[in-house]
Amino acid sequence: MSELKETILHRRAIRRFEERQITLFAPKDFLFAAEDCACAAENMMLMADSLGVGSCYIGQGRTAFADPYGQEILRRWNIRTDYYAVMQLLLGYPKEGDHHPAPKPRKDGRVLRF
Numbered sequence: 001m002s003e004l005k006e007t008i009l010h011r012r013a014i015r016r017f018e019e020r021q022i023t024l025f026a027p028k029d030f031l032f033a034a035e036d037c038a039c040a041a042e043n044m045m046l047m048a049d050s051l052g053v054g055s056c057y058i059g060q061g062r063t064a065f066a067d068p069y070g071q072e073i074l075r076r077w078n079i080r081t082d083y084y085a086v087m088q089l090l091l092g093y094p095k096e097g098d099h100h101p102a103p104k105p106r107k108d109g110r111v112l113r114f
């Protein structure tokens with residue numbers, strides 16, 4: 001494959017990825033960054049679900065953006081260097097005919113009441 005074609009395919013892949021994800025960033029020195037982003041993400045997932053959009057919580061934001069592709073994306077998005085990607089949501093439409101997942105059976109004794 002020519003270098004030009006490889007570059008075009010690479011850029012297309014990055015664009016496709018960008019259009020189907022949400023990344024939550026927070027200050028690197030903020031104690032509750034993970035908790036706040038997780039709460040926000042859950043609300044986004046519930047809203048997405050109500051609109052018929054599926055989502056997947058990805059907790060590897062920090063490592064995913066560490067490689068050269070990730071660094072390129074962060075530069076293009078103008079992300080401040082004192083912020084980090086806490087997590088991501090990948091979004092997509094469920095396959096036609098796929099059923100909404102039913103809640104998994106609860107395990108006895110896993111919920112403690114005081």
Ligand SMILES: Cc1cc2nc3c(=O)[nH]c(=O)nc-3n(C[C@H](O)[C@H](O)[C@H](O)COP(=O)(O)O)c2cc1C
Pocket residue numbers: 056057058059060
């Ligand atoms: C805090 C958290 C972090 C997660 N991080 C990742 C991740 O980095 N990569 C991944 O493939 N799945 C990750 N998952 C799992 C997926 O979001 C999802 O829960 C999993 O695929 C199970 O889906 P299922 O309930 O349909 O089986 C994470 C889940 C949670 C709750």
